[in-house]
Structure formats: C-alpha cells, structure tokens
Amino acid sequence: MSAAATLKAWVGAALAAPVVWLASAVNVPLKSWQRATGTGGMAAFFLAPNMAIFGIFVLVPLVINFFYSATSGTAYFLQDRSYVGLEQYQRLLDCSNYLDTATCREDLFWKAVHNTGLFVVVQVALMTVVSVVTALILNREIAGRSFWRAVFFFPVLLSPVVTGLIWRWILQRQGLLNLIVHDMGGEPYNWLTDRFWAFTAAVSVSVWAHMGFYTLILLAGLQAIPRDLYEAAEMDGTRPARVFWRITLPLLMPNLLVVIVLALIRAVQIFDEVYVLTGGGPGTSNLYLTQYIYEIGFASLLRNPGLASAASILMGLVLVVLTLLQLQVGRRGERKGARQ
C-alpha cells in the first residue's frame, strides 16, 4: 500500500471514529429497547421527538384554545378569566339572517365569513385555471423552459409580507401603476380604495404568489402521462382540444384534485399578503377570517381573546372538513393508481 493510500485510510478512520463511537454507544440501549418493545416500540422511539414538538406547539395550544373560547374577559391567564360556557359561540352565531351581516350580533365576523367564502370561490377557480395553463405551457418544448419554470416558481420563495409590500407599492395612489398610467396620459386611480379593484388585487396577488407551487404539482402529473397516448392521438389526427379533454385532463385529475383541495385550504387561511396589501379595506371588503381573529385577539383596542378563540375553533372545523376531503381525494388517487 502506498503512503498516500495509507494516509487516506488513516484520515478516513479518524473522521469515522466519532460516528462509530456514537453508533456503538447508542447501540446498546437501542438493542435492549427493541428486545423489550419489539419493532413497534422502535417506531415509537423514533417518532417521539416529532410527536413531542407536535404536541407542545400544536396539540397543547389547541386544547388551551378550547378553554379560552369558554371564558371571557381581557386577561390572558386562564385562571384570571371567567367561565362563560358557550356564550362566545352563541355571540358569534347570533344572526337573524346569515346572508345579511347587518342583522348579526358580530357583524364583522360574518362579514369576514362572507368575504372568505367569495375569496375562496374566485381565488381557487382562478388559481386552478392559471396553474393548469402555466403547467401545460411549461410542459411543452419551449425555448428556455427551465428558466421559465424558475420564473414562475420564484414568487413562492418570497415572504408573504414582501409580496404584499411590493404590490402595495405598485398599486397605491402614488404607486408604480399610477405613474405608468399618468405617463401614458391617463388619470391615476385609487385602486386600493375601490372595493372591486382592491378585491381583484387581493385575488390576483394571491394567485401570483402561490401558483408556482401548484404549477409544479401539475407539471409532475403531466410528465407522468405516457407519451404513447399522445402519439396515438396524433396518428389518429385528433384535434388538440380533444386531446386535452379526453387524455390530458382525465389523467391529470388526481393531481388536479390535490391542487384544488390544497388551494382551498390555503385560501381559507388567507391573511398575510392581503393584510399587508389592503389592511382589510376598503372598509371591511377584504377582511378575511384569519385577520378578524388576529384583530379581535391581539391587534384591536377592542381585543377579546375569548371571542377570537371561538372564531378560530369554528374556522378550524372548516379546515378539518377540507383536510378530510383532501385525505379522501389522496386515498382515491392512490387506489386508482394501484388499479392502473
């Protein structure tokens, strides 16, 4: 063996030594643990750290939140708050006509519910269509395909607050858009104080910020469709529209359903970028559920932690339903995949 090879072996052994030492040190207790508990016990052992983090930061706050929703007062310590049972829920749900927010005791909550409903419908529909179209384009043999894929994915990497700020600077009264409009001889417009345009901006910015992620999922789906199906369709002289409806869309459906459900969950939770962009305005036309909870729980001078907790639990129930839907969709996709 040459001197260089000997040196290499020595260095390798020296570097590996701590790992070997650690592995042998851990090996003894792990072996006894496995002997005592079997493979199930080993799984529990490795899952324990994750479960502890999940328990401390998700489960415990969730349980505490339930207690908060059954109390009233401005104090933050549970022992300083008075028990009111379901009063906060009754207050939130007290409404003569759920379609007319003015008749509701907590009209701002219902305003937020209505706004969130409308936002979810419009944003998810637009997000899905835009993501599908973008994925179809990026799946073609276009020049600079990798570059364009990166361009469309880039906004996903931005912090939502940065996204909101950038678009606020563009859309505000003295913003970039009005500067361009003015330079082209047009009349500058106050986009963010107009209900229609502020909502349009909120939806568009949200789609711009997140479509890259959904496009990526759909792109993976498109690339999994066997090429020979398209070649067969081409040989049969099938029109492109028919190819899309009869081949692409049905085979993309599992991915599309995942995209729709994920977008739905994300849309219900909408907060940061729209909060920075519109502040919930004009008036309350862009006040969404999460902002309502944040305002009433922490930000407003009229803060009410109990009411905020009750509202967040009601919102959580909606998210649970959507998550179950997502799981159902995922399972159906898996079964279909297995059959194929």
Add this chain to the structure above:
Amino acid sequence: MIRTRTLLAAISVSLLASTSAFAGDVRIMWYSDGVEGDVIQDLLNRFMKDNPDIHVTLDNVAYKVIQEQLPIQLEAGQGPDIARVTNIKELAQHWLDLRPLVADPKYWDDNFGDTLDWMRPDGSKAITGFMTQLTLTGGFANKTLFEQAGVALPGDKATWDDWINAAAEVAKSQQLPAAFAIDRSGHRISGANVSYGANYIGADGKPAKVDDGTKAFVTKLVDWTAEGLMLKDTWVSAAGSTYRAATDDFINAQIPFYYSGSWQVANLSTKIGDSFDWVATGSPCGTAGCSGVKGGAALVAIKYTKNPKDVAKVMDYLASEAIVKEFSERTLFLPAHKGVVAKGGLKWGSADKNVGPALDRFVKAAGETLPAADALPPWKWANAYYAALVTRVSQVMAGELTLDEAWGKIDQDIADKVAEGK
C-alpha cells in the same frame, strides 16, 4: 468528584446566562415618532458612565409593537423593565409603584402631579412614571401651497368648515388629490367631536351613548370624504381600528391641511426641511369650542421587573429637571414637568424657522381645550370609544353602513368592551 463539580459549575453558569435579567440590567422598550430614540440613547449613555453598576439597554421598536405585543407580554407577567407607552391608563395595573423607591417622591408629586393620575389605577396614589412629552392634537397647514393658491390662511377662531373650504380652494387651484386628511385614529377626531359638544363620559363614569356632538362632526367628516375633500386612503383603506397616519401625504405636499398633533413637529421639520413653509394651526372650532385632546407618551416602570431599585434610579435620572429640559429641547416635545414649564426659556434645538412658532401655537392651543377633552386621557374607556369610532366610521366612509347603523354599532361595540372588562 472534580468532574462532578465542573459539571455543576457549568450547569449553574448556563442557568444564570439563561435568565433574562442580571442585577444592574435595565431594559427599556422604546418607540420613536422622530429623533427621540437617539436623544434618549445619548442621555442613557451619560447615565451609564456615571453609574457603571447599571447597564441600560434601549430596545427601539415600532409603535405597533408597543400597541399590540407589549400588552400581551404584560398580561403574561413578562415584558421590559421600563416602557414608553401611550396606552397608559388601560394597562395601569401592570405599572410599578415607584413611590417607595424613588429618591424624592415629593419632587415627582410637585412636578408631574397633574399627569400622574393618567398612568395609575383609579383611586391609587402610586407614582408609576412620567410623561416624556405632553401632546395635543392639532392641525398643520402647508403655508406655501396656500400662498401659491392665493388663499388666506383661516384665522385663530376659524371653524372646521372654514378650514376645509379654504383647503378645498387650495387643493382645486394646485390640483391636489384632496383638501385635507386626519390620521385614522379615534383620538384625533375626538377633539373635533368635543368641539361640537360631544361628551363620551356618562354620569356614572362609564361610556355614554354617541351624542349629538359626535354625530355632528362625524357626519361632516363622512360628507367631506364622500365629496373627495378628505383623503380617502387614510381612513378607508384599512379595516378594524388599525392606526394610519397621513403624515407622508402632508410631507409630500399632497394635502394643504393635515390634522394630527404636536408630536409631528420634529418629524415634519426633519422630513420637509426647506421644501415648503408650514404652520401649526391649533384645532379648528366647532359650536362648543376649539378643542384638541391632550395626551402623550409616558415612560412607565413595569412591575414585573427583577431590578426595581435600578429601575427607580434610571427613572429618577430621566425625570430630573435638567434631563427633562434637555430632552424636550432636543426632541421638540412639549415638557410635562411643571418646573421646566414654569421656568420657561426652552431653547428649541432646531434651526428650522417653522418649528418655534409651531410649538408656541401648540402651547397656546393647550389652554383652549374643553373639559370634556381634558377628561379623556385619564379615562379608562377612552381607547374602547376611539376604537369603536374608527372601526364603524370608516365602514360608513366605505359605504358599508349608514350613519344611523353606525351609531348603534358604536354603542354596541363599546357596551361589549365594558362587559368584557368587568
């Protein structure tokens, strides 16, 4: 044995290092409207040089942090040792009573007696801190724009209508987006409401229902917004009770008249420079008077501090006459210290020719406030009233509520808050 000792020593050191406060450490949570962060740091550096056993850390934070995060920290029994706050009455249960700790409680009573009640629970005789500045809401006019438009500045007893009409003429002549703006804050419009006869406080000390005085001014404000005279962005482009200032619009000469307060003087001076001339106008008149609302920021000691004696030393130093005088002169804030005010001769630290007259105008306006306005700073429910006003009035401006609906909602919001606060 040696290894065990070493291990124990290491654990002790790391435990000590993990505690938030060493003896001699004092943390101040501070926000700035202008240059006061730099000034206070300079004053504290001097204090630390003379008191090497006390280390003061100044945490400069955004005003939003003081408004939104500090109350939560306090409720959890946490927070800094000292904080500069504006929500001084509502959180008074968290302030430390410095009376047994300060060197001379009589000095504090004599010089800050008028405002001590603003920052302690009702009925208490505690010394919890002092006002770093007295503020007064009031207006500013862009004198250059008025001159360019050939419109005379309305006089001392001009009404709100006079000011808005004059500013509208200027805006039309100079092709500005709006005639005026008021900060999105219930505190700012309360002086005007009181000037039209409003009184928020009921006979029992609890919030009264929205009265004709409030209705009179708010109705005008909504009409002015609908007519495009008031800058729509400030009030309409946010939901809830979010605070929005229109300072940048005044600084950028987008509005000829701006209603905010005395704390803006240093900010305007720094940012406007010699771009245009501006004047403080005091508060326009209503049917009952020409009132602004007093207020200000207080420096208060927090009762959860681990070093109360050191905190008292720092507070004694910052509240001393010489330091208050220097702080006021350098920050262009109106002092709350009776001795400093009585001796006069403040040398405002600004070469800006607009600053001196503006501060003098605010001092004059401070003598014109109405009793209903003077009762607001130490009133526990003032913030609830302000928040309900902002939330609902901006909904009216956005076309979501009628004024009649808004009055009912404001009363309900305040009643809910009072019920929660019991």
